[in-house]
Amino acid sequence: MDSRKYLKNEMNQTKEGDYMSTVIAQKWGNSLGIRIPKEAAERLDISQGSEIELYVTANEITLKPKKLRKKYTLEELLSQVSPENRHEEIDFGIEGRELI
Template identity: 30%
Template structure:
């Protein structure tokens, strides 16, 4: 166990993580961590990479915004080159 001191940082509070803890968690300055408070304990875990929100969250956000906020279509001009798509097939 290592004791650390809580310091004031703007309107928040902060702690310094010892180098050994940073190394054990494979953390670097600027990384994001998940903080959980459970049964009087603070738990820090390296954040898992999340490329996009889960589908149910995206659908819920679309429902929240409503159809009137749907982005319009973009006219990119006539087809040309290998991206040409035939509507006759």
Template identity: 50%
Template sequence: MTAAIAKWGNSLAVRIPQAIAEQVQIQAGSEISIEIIDGKIVLTPHRRKKYTLDELLDGMTSEHIHAEISTGVSVGNEAW
């Protein structure tokens, strides 16, 4: 598949066809890295690291645990 390069302000832009965007799971606002590898422009989508609960809790210490706070009485369908 080919695409045209267009002028965008002082930069150049490439429009990514929807079919390709869907294959690599990107959308408007997605972050990508741009590299030159062997004379080729390589675009790679950034993927957020998915943490396990254990990884998230690894940094918890007794200094990081805060007391509970009251948020008042329930006003809707909250079930505490």
């Protein structure tokens, strides 16, 4: 089946944007939880454990996947140091009873 035809069949267009499906809020401990359909999770590249930001405005809830910041290794950071972006040594003087 043509993927464009499949997406058109699976998604209803609304004036606000793409509508994936209707989900039902269910009790989860003292809170409510919803399930994210597989197609929506794949489209947004979220999986179990992904952090999602929840915004509440007026009578609307918006969910957005939290953008993860890359964690750099020390080697990656040091590889970016060059004579052009390195500052000169700064002398802060002696304060207190340091032995330096």
